[in-house]
Amino acid sequence: MFSPTLFFELRRYSSQKFYSDLSAGLIVGIVSLPLSIAFAIASGVSPERGLITAFLAGFIISFLGGTTAQIGGPTGAFVVIIFGIVEKFGYSGLQVATIMAGVFLLILGISRLGNVIQFIPIPVTIGFTSGIAVIIFTGQVADLLGLNAAGIGADFIARWSFYLQSLEQTNLVNFALGLGSMAVILLWPKITRKIPGPLVAVVASSLLVYFLGLPVDTIGSRFHNLSSTLPPLRLPEISLTLLRDLLPAAVSIALLGGIESLLSAVVADGMTGKRHNSNMELIAQGAANVVSPLLGGIPATGAIARTATNIRNGAVSPVAGLINATFIGLSFFFLGDLMRWIPMASLAAVLMIVAYNMSEWRAFRSLLKGSRSDALVLAITFFLTVVIDLTVAIEVGMVLAAILFMRRAILAADIHMVPEAGADPTVPDLEILDPQGLFRKKIHVFEVSGPFFFGTIYKFEQAMADTAEIPQIQIIRLKNVPFIDATGLYRLKEAIARSRDKGVEVYLSGPTPIAMKTLQKGNVAAVLGSGDRIFKKFHEAWSHAVKQLDMGKS
DSSP states (O other): OOHHHHHHHTTTTHHHHHHHHHHHHHHHHHHHHHHHHHHHHHTTHHHHHHHHHHHHHHHHHHOOSSSOOOOOEOOGGGGHHHHHHHHHHHHHHHHHHHHHHHHHHHHHHHOOOOOOGSOOOOHHHHHHHHHHHHHHHHHHHHHTTTTTTTTTOOOHHHHHHHHTGGGOOOHHHHHHHHHHHHHHHHHGGGOOSSSHHHHHHHHHHHHEEEEEEOOBBBHHHHOOOOOOSSSOOOOOOHHHHHHHHHHHHHHHHHHHHHHHHHHHHHHHHHHHSSSOHHHHHHHHHHHHHGGGGGGGGOOOEHHHHHHHHHHHTTTTTTTTHHHHHHHHHHHHHHHHGGGGGGGGHHHHHHHHHHHHSSSOOHHHHHHHHHHHHHHHHHHHHIIIIIIIIIHHHHHHHHHHHHHHHHHHHHHEEEEEESSSSSSBBBBTTTHHOOOTTTSTTTTEEEEEOOSTTTHHHHHHHHHHTTOSSSSSEEEEEEOOOOOBHHHHHHHHHHHHHHHHHTEEEEEEOOOHHHHHHHHHTTTTHHHHHHSSOEEEHHHHHHHHHHHHHHHHHE
């Protein structure tokens, strides 16, 4: 059902709930202010674009979303992608890529595919999340040390090479201000959690710069033309060539946005005891990413940390998210001039703490100690994210995960002929139905366990080929086959046809409803021959086979 959670919550709203939402919305708005500015700058765009995104996209996500307390806006997950797009295509290219990603998310939500995006394996998710954290941290070292890294780009190796060669040029005042900001962020929660540590660090460092005239780089010195007004609605120029070039980046934005927003929604569910509407959430994310870039914004999604902060401070409905967005919007319009005094070192400290928190290092370490295949996917995805490109990392990680999953499915599959003597534990009925083994040379039973798909076909063909004697009847037991793909169906029909050419009749027993549907669509009954040769139970197939043999004797 496509109904925003806000509309449902307003039916039973009260003044008491409003006061709870008001308090939570204002607090999370204070948290969002420095983060929105920092994420924008780290992404290679001017700071006001982060505030515009938190205002516009955040409002739309709360208004249309399917989560009770979701807070939307710019996040660290997008930093790497945005930086690369802006560097290559400029802001207009970022607008196009973001709108494309928004359309993809809208399609996923409207098509009710909200759960599909959750099937991305954890090693891939942790791999690129940890990789993004490393890149964000790396990108802030220059601002922490007070180095001019213009023109270095986002290349991981090039940046660290530059840092190591330029250590003697470190601005010690800048460095001390950054370390001091980091200390405030880490230690402030021990004093109080009512006022966010990042805000205290940013305000305190800004006051020091203003009153002491510290020789450090600030937002004002880095960005000379800060704006406190929304830019006019502007459609970017679009061409087929540009759409083609930006498609991989747009898909990455959509995937990251969808994953992070739904992960945030799951976290919110765990904290509130409510259930989110994943399809409505994707529609809200899609709408936000279509509208926001038209007015100067950047990609947005649900922010896990800010959502958790919202809930911890008493949010009970999406109204808190609307208040958060409104607060940021008012700050953008009326406090824009004060932003110019914020030191870059302080924002670097904020982002370094964010990078550490999003690094998932505990999950990373745990996965490395797990299965070799998961560790391999994790390591390759992480390496490609950090050294090559996030888009490539996601693509390669997904392909590797799929290949390794198929390998596991192949190893788990078991296709063999039931032995001629003794009871087979997988076919316990055989010892009861033929205790003296009178018919086992004339009736061969093949037990198939696991998915019957292109990866396991060779096992089936090998089992059929290993039969030394040619029986009169073959029974292929499909009780433990969850599904049959197109290749499996094709090879099964081929095997049946070859057996019948040798004068061997083939019966199928116990197909699951899904497998049966595939058999019916593939018209396997016609290949099996006249009469009923597909049986619900194995003992029915065996009894029919014995009856056929007895009729042959007479």
